[in-house]
Amino acid sequence: MTSEAHPRLNPVRGAAALLAVPALVLVIGHFLPTYPLRVLDMILLYAVLGLGLNIVVGYAGLLDLGFVAFYAIGAYSWALLASGQFDIHLPFALVLFIGAGLAGLAGILLGIPVLRLRGDYLAIVTLGFGEIIRVLMNNLDGLTNGPQGIARIDEATLFGWTLATPLDFLYLLVGLLAVAFLFVWRIQESALGTALAAVREDQDAARGCGIDTTRVKLVAFGTSAMIGGACGVIFAAMQRFVSPESFTFWESLVIVLVIVVGGLGNPFGALLGATLLILVPELLRAWADYRLLLYGMALVLVILARPRGLIARDYGPSWLMRRLGGG
């Protein structure tokens, strides 16, 4: 009976499946011209962002419309701690943790007052928070250099390996994506995931079952913010320039769209959604003027056809593992 609920994986197949895909992506990366490679980098970055936001939106059912704030905090961490701005030059690995940590902290600090709000109100407050952070980045000239942004950020070096080319970042991002993927999958399968799902399905009943919903939501918020922060650090390292215009409300929406189009609460959904939302606008470049119009139409059509996303919640990694393990 339990084997049905929680299949024992065939470890060889499981490991093969887990390693094969990232390895394949890396191999492909070596043969790609640089432009598609950069696009691939962006897809992976947004996939990780999607995985992070999914914890809050997909698992816990809380709409966060200000996710870009955490991304911005991460990006500015690297920009401030590894540039000539204050002449601080910390190592990349350390800032990755600082950025993620600061973002997580911001998530928790924001979460404490707002997480008792429900649904739409939470969405609106997070939206307001996202905008406030962006306006602060734009206005605190002494700290962030305001609208001019911070240029000439250090090249990232990870244990002697300098991240310079898009291919370098592909390695980093594939690694990060793998870690994030395993992490969110683990959350989904663990007691925390169960608690988050209960919060999503029926908050009151969840509390009736003894779930401290506020605290569980806080954990989700903080974790997701941390992932957003880590992505921000990497984004700043890739661009070597940050300015407030990279962190508009539109970015938050794109990340929400990544998971909603791909499939809420499904890690595969974030991967598919990121692929579509980054790739489609690039492919539509040929249409120039009609690009955004078509993009908007495609969005509406996808949502009308599959309101719960392209990949249903149930067909996640656990399902795949069952298929592989049982097959």
Added chain:
Amino acid sequence: MLRFDHVTKQFGALKAVDDVSFEVKPGIITAVIGPNGAGKSTLVNMAAGSYSVSSGRILVGEVELQKLPKHRIAHAGLSRTYQNIRLFDGMSVLKNLEVALVPSGIAPLVADTFGLTGRAAAEARREKCHAVLAKLGLAAYAQRNAGSLAYGQQKLVELARAVVCEPRVLLLDEPAAGLNHGETEQLKQHILALRAPGLAMVLIEHDMKLIMAISDTIVVMNRGRVLAQGTAADIRANTEVQEAYLGQPGAIRDIEAAARGRRNRVRLREGEGLTWHQP
């Protein structure tokens, strides 16, 4: 075990529950009956923390429930079912039950997420859920989505979810509402089977046959106040109760009929299950 001590709930000008005091003892089934609007559900919702308490105390053992946040009430040993089913529709039946067993506190949660507590603890929780499902005849549905089950089965899943965490007090809010005869019969058997020395069960129900068949003591409420309490026979004899149910002659007939049938089967020991607090 569960004690209401001068409990009042005020909704604006309306006193939905007005200075109610009684105690529910472990090991038996206590029914709370009364016409619509009598305050039964309000009472349950206050005990479960869904409503705040305007004044008075609700105690499980020495713990004052009205001071606790809602989720701590569950930790204090009180669990409930809902009048309108409130299952986690999008989750499997098994997961629905696992929710009730999620460890509390951040540290255990984080430890569990990273697999630090090992598989054993999670396995043990899962086994427990399976055991309860088996007991309630739901084993076959463990992997089904709760929302996809038939109404009667959903009611049972809710019951399973309420008992899997081994509560000391179990509040059943109209468990038989909407069930057909066969399902009600099945439910009756399950409730009786759940009777245990350490468990105080409170049953709110409109189905008088079911009440008379399984409850050991009865509290009658009307207009927010306790009108009468006692065995089925006491209740039947109470003129105030008859007045309250005037216009519902069928109900009073049910009470009488059921009480007659029951007297022969169960002998209720005096003084057990119901204690009076005179205002």
Added chain:
Amino acid sequence: MGSLILQQTINALTVGSIYALIALGYTMVYGVLRLINFAHSELFTAGAFIGLGLAGALGVAGHPLGGVAVGLVTFVAVGLIGVSVEIVAYRPLRGTSRLAPMLSALGMAVVIQNAVMLIAGRRPLIYPSFLPNGVVELFGAIVTYKQITIFTVAVVLMVGLELFVNRTTLGVRIRAVAENAETASLVGINPNMAISLIFFIGPGLGAVAGILYSSFYGVASFTMGFVIGMKAFTAAILGGIGSIPGAVLGGFLLGIIETFGTAWMPVLTGGLVGTEYRDIFAFSVLVLILLFRPAGLLGEHVSEETMVYKSDF
């Protein structure tokens, strides 16, 4: 000092009138469907451009009376667009999840904005004012006829809407559906009909706001909807989303908060917080209101006890 305060109040009421008119569209849709209609701000923009096109076609640009005609026709035209948007992009999603229609609304916002861009061009268009010219001095403050007209039109429309919703059969039906769509349909009210009506009136009012706005500022650009939409939405929340008087109050209040915040915050904080924080005032107010009075100022206070919905999205 007195005239300064008066001047700022007049400024605030002008901006507030426009916020309030747009906020009505958000609040009505939200009240019935619990949907944040992101496309609303773009319909506001579309209204300004359609009005401009009409005025050009009819040759009435710049005439106040012509403005009334243009306003009426634009109201209907944009109202019909609003109704179609609902039928095409929101109705099929009703009952799926709360997230899907909202994102569909976002998609529609992108579509409408770019359609306006492709049709009307990227260049901000100089807008012929439909408002009368002239100035009166009032205790040292300068009040333009334009400001007076905007305020009057807005107040007339808002009072009209309030009367419509409370005094007419159609209005009562809308309220019934807003209260509870299921019960309303039991007593024979077609919820779709009421919802269509809301998607006619809301965008229609938004379109009029678009014309007033562009007439007042003298320019219309295809991107102008987004920010003003956010502000108007804030106003709707501030007043209590779902409440019509709330949206009006919220609009005026937000106008006042922004104006006085912008004017005095730099003085009060010794220049630390400057005028560039204008948008933050709006959003901070939004956040604070939601934290301490989630139902808004005039919204019905919904305690957790009486909320009977399961999942949020």
Added chain:
Amino acid sequence: MKLKTILLAALAATALAGAARADILIGTAGPTSNAEALFGTTWQNGMELAVRQANAAGGVQGQKLVLLREDDGGDPKQGTLIAQKFCDNKDILAVIANFNSGVTIPSSDVYNRCGLPQVTNSSNPKVTKAGYKNLFRPIANDLSQGAAPAEYALGTLKAKKAAIVHDKAAFGQGVAEVFRDTFTKGGGTVTSFSGITPTDVDFSALLTTLRTEKPDVIYFGGVMPAVGLFVKQARELGITATFFAADSAFTPDFIAAAGPAAEGAVVSFQAPPYDSSAALKTFAADYKAAFGEEPGPYSAYGFVEATIVIDAMKKAPALSRAALVDAIAKSDFDSIVGHVAFTPAGELQKPFIFLYAVKGNGFSLVK
């Protein structure tokens, strides 16, 4: 109907891409969507005009030129993606990109890595700080653009007090800060230095405060349409100070938007008046013939930037990226706006700034 249009556009785009392979390609990226769509589009139209004229004159070494126009949306992320796309396309020999400083800075890293000559229109002084040899800026940077009006206000207008407003965007704040510093250094007093948001349309609150400061001049660091609205609303509130604005306001739109309020406003621009020289007059007429509208605020710059690239192609010993970098660095000719020659840092040797005042329906040169 709409579908048909889209399909036609798609076909056209495909046809263009197909034909382009044999030709010399010049890439350009700027914001042709979002808030700055007007600037980006008319700027690119200016280049398009230069390319068409060059083709009509026989192209370069017998080959036709094709301008590949991309939309970066003013978004740094898209800017770098486009940069890489251009880098990867070996047929692209030069790019004119980007319009926004915030996009140019990260993109210039990418262009530098593939040695693609980049001519930029973004005026922030930081843009050229990286010292990239392949990056050229044939326009005055914010330093010159902010300083000239301040000197004029102090010297010619004898202004004592200035209020400064900027739109809190990279360009607007940049020039406003230069104006402030120059004005203060020259002995003037700055009564206030306020930021607004670029999307603002209502300045009444700020203006009511400014009115009490009674400044002699008000400098507005920002772009259209905000600058037009600002001037108009200021006059409506009875503010009589002389206005100063940056080059974005050098367009008939500004006069139309502000109406009579624009009269006397001083605008800096990097070209002599359109009607001052035959070349500029021709440009304006040609532009109107080609695109059916008046040139945008940055059309002339786009035209000049494309001309620089085309001129370099004609003079370069070989048609390669590296050869073009050298050839552009050696640019030495008179464009429609003035003489083009670069410093080793890629800046214009003699940045030209002209000040105009609004007179009636036109601009007249004041300095």
